[in-house]
Amino acid sequence: MTNKRPMTFEANENVLCFHGPLLYEAKILKTDWRVLDPPHGDEGACYLVHYRGWKQTWDEWVPESRALKMNEANLAKQASLKESYPGKKKTVPKTSTSTESSDRGKKRAKDTSVDKEEDFTKRPEIKVPIPDSLKAQLVDDWESITKNQQLVPLPKTPNVVEILDMYREFKKDKKAKSDEILQEVLAGIKAYFDRCLGNMLLYRFERQQYVDIRKRFVGKDDSEIYGGEHLLRLFVQFPMLIAHTSMDQDSINALRENLVDMLKWMQKNHKDLLLSEYENASPAYQSIVKS
Template identity: 40%
Template sequence: MDRLMKHTEENIQKQQALDKKAGVDKNTKSGRSAQTKPKGSADAKVDKEEAKNIVAKGKKRKADSGIEDNPATEKLIKIQIPPNLKKQLVDDWEFITQQNKLVKLPRSPSVDEILTKYLEYRSKKDGMMTDAVGEILNGLRSYFDKALPTILLYKKERQQYREAISDNVSPSSVYGAEHLLRLFVKLPELLGYVKIEEETLIRLQQKLLEFLKFMLNNQSSFFLASYDGTEGGGKGKDN
Protein backbone atom coordinates (compact mmCIF):
# COMPACT_ATOMS: atom_id res chain seq x y z
CA MET A 1 0.00 0.00 0.00
CA ASP A 2 2.89 2.36 0.77
CA ARG A 3 4.27 1.77 -2.73
CA LEU A 4 0.88 2.48 -4.29
CA MET A 5 0.58 5.63 -2.22
CA LYS A 6 3.98 6.90 -3.38
CA HIS A 7 3.16 6.35 -7.05
CA THR A 8 -0.27 7.85 -6.68
CA GLU A 9 1.05 10.98 -5.00
CA GLU A 10 3.49 11.44 -7.87
CA ASN A 11 0.69 11.10 -10.42
CA ILE A 12 -1.51 13.57 -8.57
CA GLN A 13 1.32 16.07 -8.91
CA LYS A 14 1.71 15.24 -12.60
CA GLN A 15 -2.01 15.69 -13.18
CA GLN A 16 -1.90 19.05 -11.39
CA ALA A 17 0.87 20.17 -13.75
CA LEU A 18 -1.18 19.08 -16.75
CA ASP A 19 -4.18 20.99 -15.43
CA LYS A 20 -2.17 24.19 -15.14
CA LYS A 21 -0.84 23.75 -18.65
CA ALA A 22 -4.31 23.21 -20.06
CA GLY A 23 -5.69 26.13 -18.09
CA VAL A 24 -8.89 24.31 -17.21
CA ASP A 25 -10.78 23.56 -14.03
CA LYS A 26 -12.97 20.73 -15.33
CA ASN A 27 -11.17 17.94 -13.50
CA THR A 28 -12.28 19.32 -10.14
CA LYS A 29 -15.83 18.11 -10.68
CA SER A 30 -15.53 14.63 -9.14
CA GLY A 31 -15.98 12.88 -12.45
CA ARG A 32 -19.00 14.91 -13.62
CA SER A 33 -19.04 16.70 -16.92
CA ALA A 34 -19.13 20.49 -17.14
CA GLN A 35 -21.73 20.00 -19.83
CA THR A 36 -24.19 18.23 -17.53
CA LYS A 37 -27.75 19.15 -18.43
CA PRO A 38 -29.38 21.83 -16.23
CA LYS A 39 -31.83 20.91 -13.51
CA GLY A 40 -34.68 21.54 -15.91
CA SER A 41 -34.36 17.90 -17.05
CA ALA A 42 -36.40 15.21 -15.34
CA ASP A 43 -34.90 13.94 -12.09
CA ALA A 44 -34.69 10.40 -13.42
CA LYS A 45 -32.64 11.54 -16.40
CA VAL A 46 -30.30 13.53 -14.18
CA ASP A 47 -29.79 10.61 -11.82
CA LYS A 48 -29.15 8.27 -14.73
CA GLU A 49 -26.61 10.59 -16.28
CA GLU A 50 -24.86 11.23 -12.98
CA ALA A 51 -24.71 7.52 -12.19
CA LYS A 52 -22.98 6.89 -15.50
CA ASN A 53 -20.42 9.58 -14.73
CA ILE A 54 -19.87 8.36 -11.18
CA VAL A 55 -18.83 4.88 -12.29
CA ALA A 56 -16.52 6.26 -14.98
CA LYS A 57 -18.27 4.85 -18.05
CA GLY A 58 -18.76 7.98 -20.14
CA LYS A 59 -16.42 9.82 -22.46
CA LYS A 60 -17.37 13.09 -20.82
CA ARG A 61 -15.96 11.87 -17.52
CA LYS A 62 -12.67 10.98 -19.19
CA ALA A 63 -12.49 14.45 -20.68
CA ASP A 64 -13.21 16.08 -17.31
CA SER A 65 -10.53 14.05 -15.59
CA GLY A 66 -7.89 15.28 -18.02
CA ILE A 67 -6.51 11.77 -18.59
CA GLU A 68 -8.25 10.77 -21.79
CA ASP A 69 -4.87 9.90 -23.29
CA ASN A 70 -3.85 7.64 -20.41
CA PRO A 71 -3.92 4.00 -21.59
CA ALA A 72 -3.99 2.79 -17.97
CA THR A 73 -7.61 3.90 -17.68
CA GLU A 74 -8.59 0.92 -19.84
CA LYS A 75 -7.84 -1.37 -16.89
CA LEU A 76 -9.37 0.58 -14.04
CA ILE A 77 -9.94 -0.98 -10.65
CA LYS A 78 -13.68 -1.40 -10.18
CA ILE A 79 -15.17 0.18 -7.07
CA GLN A 80 -18.90 -0.46 -6.89
CA ILE A 81 -20.33 2.49 -4.98
CA PRO A 82 -23.62 1.49 -3.26
CA PRO A 83 -26.73 3.07 -4.85
CA ASN A 84 -27.55 5.20 -1.78
CA LEU A 85 -24.04 6.65 -1.84
CA LYS A 86 -24.35 7.33 -5.57
CA LYS A 87 -27.48 9.30 -4.73
CA GLN A 88 -25.43 11.11 -2.09
CA LEU A 89 -22.94 12.12 -4.79
CA VAL A 90 -25.73 13.39 -7.02
CA ASP A 91 -27.19 15.45 -4.15
CA ASP A 92 -23.71 16.77 -3.39
CA TRP A 93 -23.32 17.93 -6.99
CA GLU A 94 -26.76 19.53 -7.02
CA PHE A 95 -26.32 21.45 -3.76
CA ILE A 96 -23.07 23.01 -4.97
CA THR A 97 -23.45 23.50 -8.71
CA GLN A 98 -27.20 24.12 -8.95
CA GLN A 99 -28.12 25.68 -5.60
CA ASN A 100 -24.86 27.55 -4.90
CA LYS A 101 -24.46 26.00 -1.45
CA LEU A 102 -21.37 24.70 0.33
CA VAL A 103 -20.49 22.18 3.00
CA LYS A 104 -19.99 24.19 6.15
CA LEU A 105 -16.45 23.74 7.51
CA PRO A 106 -15.01 22.34 9.66
CA ARG A 107 -16.97 19.12 9.38
CA SER A 108 -17.73 16.75 12.22
CA PRO A 109 -16.92 13.97 11.94
CA SER A 110 -13.88 14.87 9.88
CA VAL A 111 -12.17 12.48 7.48
CA ASP A 112 -9.60 11.72 10.17
CA GLU A 113 -12.35 10.90 12.65
CA ILE A 114 -14.20 8.68 10.16
CA LEU A 115 -11.03 6.71 9.46
CA THR A 116 -10.41 6.32 13.18
CA LYS A 117 -13.98 5.14 13.73
CA TYR A 118 -13.54 2.55 11.00
CA LEU A 119 -10.29 1.29 12.51
CA GLU A 120 -12.03 0.89 15.87
CA TYR A 121 -14.96 -0.86 14.18
CA ARG A 122 -12.69 -3.33 12.38
CA SER A 123 -10.63 -3.97 15.51
CA LYS A 124 -13.77 -4.96 17.42
CA LYS A 125 -15.16 -6.98 14.52
CA ASP A 126 -11.93 -8.87 13.82
CA GLY A 127 -10.86 -9.10 17.46
CA MET A 128 -7.53 -7.53 16.56
CA MET A 129 -5.97 -4.59 14.79
CA THR A 130 -4.60 -5.69 11.42
CA ASP A 131 -1.68 -3.94 9.77
CA ALA A 132 -3.33 -4.22 6.36
CA VAL A 133 -6.36 -2.17 7.42
CA GLY A 134 -4.15 0.43 9.08
CA GLU A 135 -2.01 0.78 5.95
CA ILE A 136 -5.03 1.26 3.71
CA LEU A 137 -6.54 3.88 6.03
CA ASN A 138 -3.23 5.75 6.16
CA GLY A 139 -3.11 5.56 2.37
CA LEU A 140 -6.64 6.94 2.05
CA ARG A 141 -5.76 9.82 4.36
CA SER A 142 -2.66 10.66 2.34
CA TYR A 143 -4.52 10.37 -0.98
CA PHE A 144 -7.26 12.62 0.31
CA ASP A 145 -4.94 15.35 1.59
CA LYS A 146 -3.02 15.50 -1.68
CA ALA A 147 -5.92 14.99 -4.08
CA LEU A 148 -8.49 17.33 -2.51
CA PRO A 149 -7.18 20.68 -3.81
CA THR A 150 -6.29 19.20 -7.19
CA ILE A 151 -9.13 16.95 -8.30
CA LEU A 152 -11.82 16.74 -5.59
CA LEU A 153 -13.16 20.29 -5.44
CA TYR A 154 -15.79 22.02 -7.52
CA LYS A 155 -14.80 25.45 -8.80
CA LYS A 156 -17.25 27.12 -6.42
CA GLU A 157 -15.48 25.51 -3.45
CA ARG A 158 -11.99 26.80 -4.14
CA GLN A 159 -12.30 30.10 -2.28
CA GLN A 160 -13.65 28.24 0.74
CA TYR A 161 -10.66 25.89 0.60
CA ARG A 162 -8.22 28.78 0.57
CA GLU A 163 -9.92 30.25 3.63
CA ALA A 164 -10.16 26.97 5.54
CA ILE A 165 -6.76 25.38 4.90
CA SER A 166 -3.46 26.87 6.03
CA ASP A 167 0.07 25.49 5.75
CA ASN A 168 -0.17 23.61 9.04
CA VAL A 169 -3.68 22.24 8.56
CA SER A 170 -4.45 19.01 6.71
CA PRO A 171 -7.67 18.77 4.67
CA SER A 172 -8.51 15.46 6.36
CA SER A 173 -8.90 17.30 9.67
CA VAL A 174 -11.31 19.89 8.21
CA TYR A 175 -13.37 18.15 5.51
CA GLY A 176 -15.76 15.25 6.04
CA ALA A 177 -17.65 12.38 4.42
CA GLU A 178 -18.98 14.45 1.49
CA HIS A 179 -15.52 15.05 0.09
CA LEU A 180 -14.11 11.68 1.18
CA LEU A 181 -16.75 9.94 -0.92
CA ARG A 182 -15.59 11.90 -3.96
CA LEU A 183 -12.15 10.33 -3.52
CA PHE A 184 -13.64 6.89 -4.23
CA VAL A 185 -14.86 8.21 -7.59
CA LYS A 186 -11.31 9.21 -8.48
CA LEU A 187 -9.42 6.25 -6.97
CA PRO A 188 -9.83 4.05 -10.08
CA GLU A 189 -8.09 6.72 -12.15
CA LEU A 190 -5.35 7.30 -9.59
CA LEU A 191 -4.62 3.61 -9.16
CA GLY A 192 -4.84 3.11 -12.92
CA TYR A 193 -1.40 4.69 -13.24
CA VAL A 194 0.21 2.02 -11.08
CA LYS A 195 1.06 -1.56 -12.01
CA ILE A 196 -0.65 -3.76 -9.43
CA GLU A 197 -0.57 -7.55 -9.22
CA GLU A 198 -4.00 -9.07 -9.70
CA GLU A 199 -4.04 -10.72 -6.27
CA THR A 200 -3.12 -7.45 -4.56
CA LEU A 201 -5.70 -5.59 -6.63
CA ILE A 202 -8.48 -7.97 -5.59
CA ARG A 203 -7.62 -7.63 -1.88
CA LEU A 204 -7.42 -3.85 -2.12
CA GLN A 205 -10.70 -3.66 -3.98
CA GLN A 206 -12.45 -5.79 -1.35
CA LYS A 207 -11.16 -3.68 1.54
CA LEU A 208 -12.26 -0.47 -0.17
CA LEU A 209 -15.73 -1.93 -0.68
CA GLU A 210 -15.88 -2.86 3.01
CA PHE A 211 -15.05 0.72 3.93
CA LEU A 212 -17.80 2.04 1.62
CA LYS A 213 -20.29 -0.30 3.32
CA PHE A 214 -19.22 1.20 6.65
CA MET A 215 -19.90 4.69 5.30
CA LEU A 216 -23.28 3.51 4.00
CA ASN A 217 -24.24 2.03 7.38
CA ASN A 218 -23.39 5.36 9.01
CA GLN A 219 -24.76 7.58 6.26
CA SER A 220 -27.17 9.50 8.49
CA SER A 221 -24.46 10.45 11.00
CA PHE A 222 -21.56 10.96 8.57
CA PHE A 223 -23.26 13.04 5.84
CA LEU A 224 -25.09 16.37 5.94
CA ALA A 225 -28.77 16.36 5.02
CA SER A 226 -28.47 19.87 3.55
CA TYR A 227 -25.76 22.41 2.80
CA ASP A 228 -25.40 26.08 3.75
CA GLY A 229 -25.96 29.11 1.55
CA THR A 230 -22.88 30.90 0.25
CA GLU A 231 -21.68 34.46 0.24
CA GLY A 232 -19.44 35.32 -2.67
CA GLY A 233 -18.31 31.70 -3.01
CA GLY A 234 -16.67 31.75 0.42
CA LYS A 235 -17.44 29.87 3.60
CA GLY A 236 -20.88 28.48 4.23
CA LYS A 237 -22.99 30.63 6.55
CA ASP A 238 -25.23 29.48 9.35
CA ASN A 239 -28.84 28.70 8.50
Protein backbone atom coordinates in the same frame (compact mmCIF):
# COMPACT_ATOMS: atom_id res chain seq x y z
CA MET B 1 -47.16 -5.52 -4.34
CA THR B 2 -45.53 -2.78 -6.40
CA ASN B 3 -47.77 -0.87 -8.77
CA LYS B 4 -45.84 -1.47 -11.97
CA ARG B 5 -46.39 1.59 -14.14
CA PRO B 6 -45.05 1.71 -17.71
CA MET B 7 -41.28 2.05 -17.83
CA THR B 8 -39.80 5.37 -18.92
CA PHE B 9 -37.03 3.77 -21.01
CA GLU B 10 -36.91 0.79 -23.37
CA ALA B 11 -34.31 -1.82 -24.25
CA ASN B 12 -31.76 -0.62 -26.86
CA GLU B 13 -32.53 3.02 -26.07
CA ASN B 14 -29.60 5.43 -25.81
CA VAL B 15 -29.69 7.45 -22.60
CA LEU B 16 -27.56 9.55 -20.28
CA CYS B 17 -26.78 7.82 -16.99
CA PHE B 18 -25.29 9.06 -13.74
CA HIS B 19 -22.14 7.25 -12.61
CA GLY B 20 -20.96 9.08 -9.52
CA PRO B 21 -21.52 12.82 -9.98
CA LEU B 22 -21.17 12.81 -13.80
CA LEU B 23 -23.43 11.83 -16.71
CA TYR B 24 -22.25 9.34 -19.34
CA GLU B 25 -23.74 8.12 -22.58
CA ALA B 26 -25.15 4.62 -22.15
CA LYS B 27 -27.29 2.05 -23.89
CA ILE B 28 -30.06 0.14 -22.12
CA LEU B 29 -29.53 -3.59 -22.56
CA LYS B 30 -32.38 -4.93 -20.42
CA THR B 31 -35.29 -3.68 -18.30
CA ASP B 32 -36.71 -5.23 -15.15
CA TRP B 33 -38.46 -4.57 -11.83
CA ARG B 34 -36.15 -5.30 -8.93
CA VAL B 35 -34.68 -4.14 -5.62
CA LEU B 36 -31.24 -2.73 -6.32
CA ASP B 37 -30.12 -1.89 -2.82
CA PRO B 38 -31.51 -4.52 -0.40
CA PRO B 39 -32.62 -4.45 2.33
CA HIS B 40 -33.09 -0.65 2.28
CA GLY B 41 -34.45 -0.10 -1.22
CA ASP B 42 -37.92 -0.58 -2.67
CA GLU B 43 -38.74 -2.46 -5.84
CA GLY B 44 -38.81 -0.24 -8.90
CA ALA B 45 -38.01 0.08 -12.57
CA CYS B 46 -34.37 -0.81 -13.21
CA TYR B 47 -32.19 -0.91 -16.29
CA LEU B 48 -29.08 -2.85 -17.24
CA VAL B 49 -26.89 -0.25 -18.94
CA HIS B 50 -23.67 -0.36 -20.93
CA TYR B 51 -21.58 2.83 -20.81
CA ARG B 52 -20.38 3.92 -24.23
CA GLY B 53 -16.64 3.36 -24.59
CA TRP B 54 -16.38 1.40 -21.30
CA LYS B 55 -15.60 -2.27 -20.88
CA GLN B 56 -18.50 -4.68 -20.32
CA THR B 57 -17.27 -5.22 -16.76
CA TRP B 58 -18.75 -1.78 -15.97
CA ASP B 59 -22.25 -2.79 -17.11
CA GLU B 60 -24.64 -2.44 -14.18
CA TRP B 61 -28.27 -2.34 -13.12
CA VAL B 62 -29.36 1.19 -12.25
CA PRO B 63 -32.61 2.63 -10.88
CA GLU B 64 -34.71 4.87 -13.09
CA SER B 65 -33.61 7.92 -11.10
CA ARG B 66 -30.08 7.62 -12.54
CA ALA B 67 -31.14 7.65 -16.20
CA LEU B 68 -32.09 10.67 -18.32
CA LYS B 69 -33.48 11.00 -21.81
CA MET B 70 -31.00 11.78 -24.56
CA ASN B 71 -32.10 15.30 -25.49
CA GLU B 72 -30.56 18.77 -25.82
CA ALA B 73 -31.42 19.86 -22.28
CA ASN B 74 -29.84 16.80 -20.68
CA LEU B 75 -26.81 16.94 -22.98
CA ALA B 76 -26.33 20.52 -21.79
CA LYS B 77 -26.58 19.28 -18.21
CA GLN B 78 -23.93 16.63 -18.98
CA ALA B 79 -21.60 19.32 -20.34
CA SER B 80 -22.22 21.55 -17.34
CA LEU B 81 -21.44 18.71 -14.94
CA LYS B 82 -18.23 17.88 -16.77
CA GLU B 83 -17.14 21.52 -16.74
CA SER B 84 -17.94 21.98 -13.05
CA TYR B 85 -16.36 18.75 -11.84
CA PRO B 86 -12.58 18.89 -11.34
CA GLY B 87 -10.56 16.87 -13.81
CA LYS B 88 -7.25 16.66 -15.61
CA LYS B 89 -5.87 19.78 -17.21
CA LYS B 90 -4.84 19.54 -20.82
CA THR B 91 -1.15 20.00 -21.47
CA VAL B 92 0.05 22.12 -24.38
CA PRO B 93 2.94 20.57 -26.33
CA LYS B 94 6.09 22.66 -26.57
CA THR B 95 7.06 24.08 -29.97
CA SER B 96 10.48 24.14 -31.56
CA THR B 97 12.11 26.64 -33.89
CA SER B 98 13.68 23.80 -35.87
CA THR B 99 11.37 21.92 -38.27
CA GLU B 100 13.52 18.82 -38.12
CA SER B 101 13.74 18.72 -34.33
CA SER B 102 10.01 19.48 -34.16
CA ASP B 103 9.23 16.47 -36.36
CA ARG B 104 11.43 14.24 -34.25
CA GLY B 105 9.79 15.60 -31.12
CA LYS B 106 6.32 14.89 -32.48
CA LYS B 107 7.32 11.35 -33.34
CA ARG B 108 8.79 10.75 -29.90
CA ALA B 109 5.73 12.27 -28.24
CA LYS B 110 3.43 10.09 -30.33
CA ASP B 111 5.44 6.95 -29.59
CA THR B 112 5.50 7.78 -25.89
CA SER B 113 1.75 8.38 -25.91
CA VAL B 114 1.13 5.02 -27.57
CA ASP B 115 3.42 3.26 -25.12
CA LYS B 116 1.63 4.85 -22.16
CA GLU B 117 -1.75 3.89 -23.57
CA GLU B 118 -0.62 0.28 -24.08
CA ASP B 119 0.80 0.17 -20.54
CA PHE B 120 -2.43 1.59 -19.16
CA THR B 121 -4.65 -0.97 -20.91
CA LYS B 122 -2.48 -3.82 -19.62
CA ARG B 123 -2.80 -2.74 -16.00
CA PRO B 124 -5.21 -4.61 -13.75
CA GLU B 125 -8.67 -3.04 -13.67
CA ILE B 126 -10.35 -2.23 -10.39
CA LYS B 127 -14.07 -1.65 -10.02
CA VAL B 128 -15.32 -0.07 -6.80
CA PRO B 129 -19.14 -0.34 -6.75
CA ILE B 130 -20.70 2.57 -4.88
CA PRO B 131 -24.04 1.81 -3.13
CA ASP B 132 -26.96 3.54 -4.81
CA SER B 133 -27.84 5.59 -1.73
CA LEU B 134 -24.30 7.02 -1.76
CA LYS B 135 -24.54 7.68 -5.50
CA ALA B 136 -27.68 9.68 -4.75
CA GLN B 137 -25.66 11.54 -2.11
CA LEU B 138 -23.06 12.40 -4.77
CA VAL B 139 -25.75 13.80 -7.04
CA ASP B 140 -27.25 15.84 -4.19
CA ASP B 141 -23.74 17.00 -3.32
CA TRP B 142 -23.21 18.32 -6.84
CA GLU B 143 -26.61 20.03 -6.98
CA SER B 144 -26.16 21.69 -3.58
CA ILE B 145 -22.81 23.21 -4.56
CA THR B 146 -23.00 23.92 -8.28
CA LYS B 147 -26.70 24.71 -8.67
CA ASN B 148 -27.75 25.99 -5.24
CA GLN B 149 -24.42 27.68 -4.50
CA GLN B 150 -24.11 26.11 -1.07
CA LEU B 151 -21.04 24.83 0.76
CA VAL B 152 -19.98 22.13 3.18
CA PRO B 153 -19.35 23.93 6.51
CA LEU B 154 -15.67 23.68 7.43
CA PRO B 155 -13.90 22.41 9.40
CA LYS B 156 -16.10 19.33 9.11
CA THR B 157 -16.97 17.03 12.01
CA PRO B 158 -16.21 14.21 11.71
CA ASN B 159 -13.30 14.90 9.41
CA VAL B 160 -11.64 12.30 7.19
CA VAL B 161 -9.05 11.32 9.80
CA GLU B 162 -11.82 10.78 12.36
CA ILE B 163 -13.89 8.79 9.87
CA LEU B 164 -10.94 6.50 9.14
CA ASP B 165 -10.40 6.03 12.89
CA MET B 166 -14.10 5.22 13.35
CA TYR B 167 -13.90 2.61 10.61
CA ARG B 168 -10.73 1.18 12.14
CA GLU B 169 -12.50 0.78 15.49
CA PHE B 170 -15.47 -0.82 13.73
CA LYS B 171 -13.21 -3.43 12.13
CA LYS B 172 -11.42 -3.93 15.43
CA ASP B 173 -14.72 -4.71 17.14
CA LYS B 174 -15.52 -7.15 14.35
CA LYS B 175 -12.15 -8.84 14.94
CA ALA B 176 -11.26 -8.35 11.31
CA LYS B 177 -8.38 -10.33 9.85
CA SER B 178 -5.31 -8.80 8.23
CA ASP B 179 -5.15 -5.79 10.53
CA GLU B 180 -1.78 -4.84 9.06
CA ILE B 181 -3.29 -4.65 5.57
CA LEU B 182 -6.15 -2.53 6.91
CA GLN B 183 -3.70 -0.09 8.49
CA GLU B 184 -1.89 0.25 5.17
CA VAL B 185 -5.14 0.79 3.28
CA LEU B 186 -6.35 3.50 5.68
CA ALA B 187 -2.97 5.22 5.59
CA GLY B 188 -3.13 5.08 1.79
CA ILE B 189 -6.64 6.59 1.71
CA LYS B 190 -5.47 9.48 3.88
CA ALA B 191 -2.40 10.04 1.70
CA TYR B 192 -4.47 9.99 -1.49
CA PHE B 193 -7.00 12.40 0.03
CA ASP B 194 -4.37 14.92 1.10
CA ARG B 195 -2.70 14.70 -2.30
CA CYS B 196 -5.85 14.88 -4.41
CA LEU B 197 -8.24 17.24 -2.65
CA GLY B 198 -6.96 20.54 -4.02
CA ASN B 199 -6.39 19.16 -7.53
CA MET B 200 -9.25 16.74 -8.15
CA LEU B 201 -11.96 16.77 -5.49
CA LEU B 202 -13.20 20.34 -5.43
CA TYR B 203 -15.92 21.92 -7.53
CA ARG B 204 -15.19 25.34 -8.96
CA PHE B 205 -17.54 27.02 -6.49
CA GLU B 206 -15.57 25.52 -3.56
CA ARG B 207 -12.09 26.65 -4.55
CA GLN B 208 -12.28 30.03 -2.85
CA GLN B 209 -13.44 28.28 0.33
CA TYR B 210 -10.37 26.04 0.07
CA VAL B 211 -8.08 29.09 -0.20
CA ASP B 212 -9.76 30.69 2.82
CA ILE B 213 -9.72 27.57 5.02
CA ARG B 214 -6.06 26.81 4.29
CA LYS B 215 -5.15 30.28 5.55
CA ARG B 216 -6.94 29.55 8.82
CA PHE B 217 -5.50 26.07 9.39
CA VAL B 218 -1.94 26.29 8.11
CA GLY B 219 -0.55 23.39 10.14
CA LYS B 220 -3.30 20.87 9.38
CA ASP B 221 -3.70 18.35 6.56
CA ASP B 222 -6.75 18.56 4.31
CA SER B 223 -7.95 15.27 5.84
CA GLU B 224 -8.20 17.05 9.20
CA ILE B 225 -10.45 19.78 7.76
CA TYR B 226 -12.71 18.07 5.20
CA GLY B 227 -15.11 15.19 5.80
CA GLY B 228 -17.23 12.43 4.31
CA GLU B 229 -18.65 14.42 1.39
CA HIS B 230 -15.21 14.92 -0.14
CA LEU B 231 -14.02 11.46 0.91
CA LEU B 232 -16.90 9.99 -1.09
CA ARG B 233 -15.72 11.93 -4.14
CA LEU B 234 -12.29 10.31 -3.71
CA PHE B 235 -13.87 6.84 -3.90
CA VAL B 236 -15.28 7.76 -7.32
CA GLN B 237 -11.75 8.60 -8.50
CA PHE B 238 -10.04 5.50 -7.08
CA PRO B 239 -10.37 3.26 -10.18
CA MET B 240 -8.54 5.88 -12.28
CA LEU B 241 -5.97 6.62 -9.57
CA ILE B 242 -5.11 2.97 -8.95
CA ALA B 243 -4.86 2.24 -12.67
CA HIS B 244 -1.89 4.62 -12.77
CA THR B 245 0.03 2.82 -10.01
CA SER B 246 2.38 -0.15 -10.22
CA MET B 247 0.36 -2.28 -7.78
CA ASP B 248 0.14 -6.00 -8.52
CA GLN B 249 -3.19 -7.84 -8.81
CA ASP B 250 -3.06 -9.27 -5.27
CA SER B 251 -2.53 -5.82 -3.77
CA ILE B 252 -5.33 -4.39 -5.90
CA ASN B 253 -7.71 -7.16 -4.82
CA ALA B 254 -6.93 -6.51 -1.14
CA LEU B 255 -7.40 -2.77 -1.61
CA ARG B 256 -10.67 -3.23 -3.48
CA GLU B 257 -12.03 -5.55 -0.77
CA ASN B 258 -11.35 -2.94 1.91
CA LEU B 259 -12.74 -0.06 -0.16
CA VAL B 260 -15.98 -1.92 -0.88
CA ASP B 261 -16.38 -2.84 2.78
CA MET B 262 -15.77 0.74 3.89
CA LEU B 263 -18.36 2.05 1.44
CA LYS B 264 -20.93 -0.36 2.89
CA TRP B 265 -20.03 0.89 6.37
CA MET B 266 -20.39 4.51 5.22
CA GLN B 267 -23.77 3.68 3.74
CA LYS B 268 -25.02 2.27 7.04
CA ASN B 269 -23.65 5.25 8.98
CA HIS B 270 -24.36 8.00 6.46
CA LYS B 271 -26.46 10.03 8.92
CA ASP B 272 -23.43 10.37 11.21
CA LEU B 273 -20.89 10.94 8.43
CA LEU B 274 -22.61 12.98 5.72
CA LEU B 275 -24.55 16.24 5.66
CA SER B 276 -28.28 16.30 5.11
CA GLU B 277 -28.25 20.07 4.53
CA TYR B 278 -25.51 22.33 3.19
CA GLU B 279 -24.95 25.93 4.28
CA ASN B 280 -25.76 28.87 2.03
CA ALA B 281 -22.74 30.78 0.76
CA SER B 282 -22.74 34.42 1.82
CA PRO B 283 -23.38 37.16 -0.76
CA ALA B 284 -19.78 38.32 -0.22
CA TYR B 285 -18.45 34.83 -1.01
CA GLN B 286 -20.62 34.56 -4.13
CA SER B 287 -19.37 37.95 -5.27
CA ILE B 288 -15.72 36.89 -4.89
CA VAL B 289 -16.33 33.66 -6.82
CA LYS B 290 -18.10 35.47 -9.68
CA SER B 291 -15.33 38.04 -9.93
